[in-house]
Amino acid sequence: MSNSVTAYLLLGGNLGDRAALLRAAQAQLATAAGEIAAASALYETAAWGREDQPAFLNQALAVRTALPAAELLAQCLATERHAGRERLERWGSRTLDVDILLYGDALVDQPGLTVPHPRLAERRFALVPLAEIAPQLRHPRLGLTVAELLARCSDPLPVRPWPGK
Structure with missing residues (x-):
């Protein structure tokens, strides 16, 4: 793929068949x-921001894209939208959330x-699954690797490997 960049995405959801929605x-x-x-x-992972909701499944992806x-x-x-996402409240329950964590070394505002x-x-x-696939990836604004960011992260919420299929 010419003129491509590696973007890092975080997929997450806490409604429905979470694993099937992430696979889709x-x-x-x-x-x-x-x-x-x-x-x-x-x-x-426990819900972040609003903790009175079901636990999330999360996964990081590295995507080679020309977009x-x-x-x-x-x-x-x-x-x-295809997964039925409705934006009803900030940090509320959802079938699917897809965030762009990094887009190569670009700074986009x-x-x-x-x-x-x-x-x-x-x-x-976000950091635990990202560190699994790209621990040495450097944050272009902070200058630290993902592994370093994870080691310094003060977020106390547990992130556990999901044993389901």
Whole structure:
């Protein structure tokens, strides 16, 4: 894929058949956004921001894509809609959430899109799966590797490997 970049995405959801929704999202993104270069295991995590809801399953993906960041975001949002995502409340329960964590080493500040994800360093549920597939990847704004960010992360919520299939 010429003129491609590796983008790192975080998939998550806490409604419905969580694992099946993540698998379907990965397949849809592979078709719409580019080649899946790496995928972490699934991790079960307590809800962040609003803790009075079911636990999430999360997974990080590395996607080789020729799409500009804004077009990749459009594909992520389309994937969420396909999974039945409804945006009813901030940090509320959802069938699927697809966040762009990193887009190569780009710094993107556009309406509706900030990359690197502005809260990546604060969220263990994003850092653990990302560290599995790209521990030495350097955060272009903070200058630290994903492994270093994880070691410094103060988020106390547990992130556990999910044993389900």
